[in-house]
Amino acid sequence: MESEMITDDDLVQRCMTVLSGLLGTGWQVTRRPAKETKVFDAVLEVKEEVGSTFTQLAVEAKRSVTPRAVETQLVPQVELLRAFNNYTNLLVVAPWLSPPTRKLLEEHGIGYLDLTGNVSLRVSRPAIVIYTVGSARAPKSAAMPGSKTTLAGPKAGRLVRHLVDVPPPHRGVDLQRATGLSLPYISRLLETLESQLLIRRDGRTITQVDWLMLLRARAQESALLTRGSYTGMLAPNGVPALLQQITQLTPEYIDGLAVTGSYAAQRFVQVAVGGQLTLYVANWLKLEDVADELGLLPVAEGADVLLLNEPDPFVRAGAEFVDGVQYVAPSQAALDCLAGPGRMPAEGEALLDFMERWPEEWRTSHNHRQTRPVQH
Template sequence: MEPDGGDSYTEFLVEAVRAVPPRYVQQRLAPKAELLREVNSHSTMLVVAPWISTIARDLLRRHQIAYLDLTGNVDIRVSHPAIIIHTDGAEKDRRPAVRGTSQTTLAGAKAGRLVRLLADVEPPHRASDLHQASALSLPYVSRLLGTLEDQLLIRRSGRTITAVDWPQLLRARSQVTKLLGNDSYLGFLAPNGLPSVLNRMPQAPARYVDGLSVTGSFAAQRFVHVAVGGQLMLYVAPWLDPVDVADELGLLPVTEGADVLLLKEPDEFVRQGSEVVDGVQYVAPSQAALDCLAGPGRMPAEGEALLDFMEAHPQQWRVSWNAPGAPYPQH
């Protein structure tokens, strides 16, 4: 563009791609954009893709690369003439997976196990360590680690994982999960208030104490206080019948206005690293953060506050493979 015949103009070098992994931005696009600025100050690189992740968008802005995706995520900034266009689109890639592709994603219970391990246990890690501790197949672990490396969520030296960006890893996992999915929970009312439910839990038979885990807001509020109250969410282990649990805790079934949610436990690993306090089992901070980030209403804000606490106090929740009493198998 060249208004009024002057020299104030810009041109875009368009890079149209199907996907924008953060490692591709770092290793391929950033050097190309830097070189383009050196040889032609009137040129701006513009990346166009069906969808661009939050991490990739942050990297593109950091390297002064314009972007546009088909969901409405746009950031175009030009100095001469002065142009700023910024809009937010989808935070999740809503395209169906391409049939026949082999990329392993962060969705599903198996990925949840690996995410928890990478967050909770300090590096260094090897794929074989993660395979043994998670009981996942070694080929699956290797494929998912490749995906995480592309997303710059882990860094490796040879075959050893030397660093994990665990806050971004937990955020990325939460974007592909939904805490309250269809048929994943039942709602109840506590007629005597939520404190009465927490008081009754230690008095229940041992199988209830072991099989019920507090998550969500009440688990986060052990460490941070964004707001008081909220729904009491309990994971229910497979060996417990939610109806029996409700009877044991004095809960009434309701179709709306529930203040207690009994959640079907998606995988036994959600109990990994849990802590019993005054006879009540609470999920580990990393699981509570994941569930809050993937929850409704104000829960994502509670999840972010919990992440801040976890970053400031890693000694209160992170462990090493060989730490005495570590919640994961030692190596």
């Protein structure tokens, strides 16, 4: 059922069916008359068949729920409910609830149920504890209505990188100058970020950025190997020899190749030794020419080198040359690891831990707000 077509009553009915199935025989889930439920979308009575003890669930049916809506709408609502009725629990029902939304609901003791199988409900009398895990990603049918600006795509990548690398405050005009994006697009994306509590604003000025969650959210929306064309290759003499070989290329190639992924993360953290070398290839170079220059061999499987067309020059923002080889900035390396295959997400999390512990090692100072790379 498409989320834009589903009604509040549909959500309530689906909720009752799911709850009945989870509780099993010996329990009754009934709906109170509509005239008794003017404040909420529905009130459900949950009762053991063998006893007289029951609890009430005040149901809020939502087609979508953002972390901001939890903070500004649902938390005040549940606080008011608890002030007047200790025997009724709030239950939020939606087609899908994101991990940050579910975490915030749990922190405030609000029950939830979504149609992908994410359920959390705790009741003291009668004793009910239900916790199940469904989808971590939004099904297409559960996309937020009217939400057109997401964290996917190269333009979003530019804004995310700048918000992560440069501490606030930020204004729209500053972001436009630093990223080259249009003000209308920036405004729309900031609305999305604010609804997810990834940023906080005072008027039009961004005062806080939850950069850890912002990087995770961006990685979830943009898998590394879907951002552009790529090819797997084999380095006949091994990756260490290949890195040394890059330093002997012409400036055009040296400037146009940037290490990301595992080897970029290993500059700061060591989860495992070696791994696949991932190289961004700038848009003025061709993958086949780079492979020829480096003597790489095409392979169907077992590649130890991945040549990836950069989706946007901004992936080289803040890149640094180490021993003659260009490495992407830590924030870009973390993004690519989190969004990569195999062991790369674990390396990304380790790099985030380093970044959180040592922000002075990678964040841009307040006096240096330009992170845009030189264009060729």
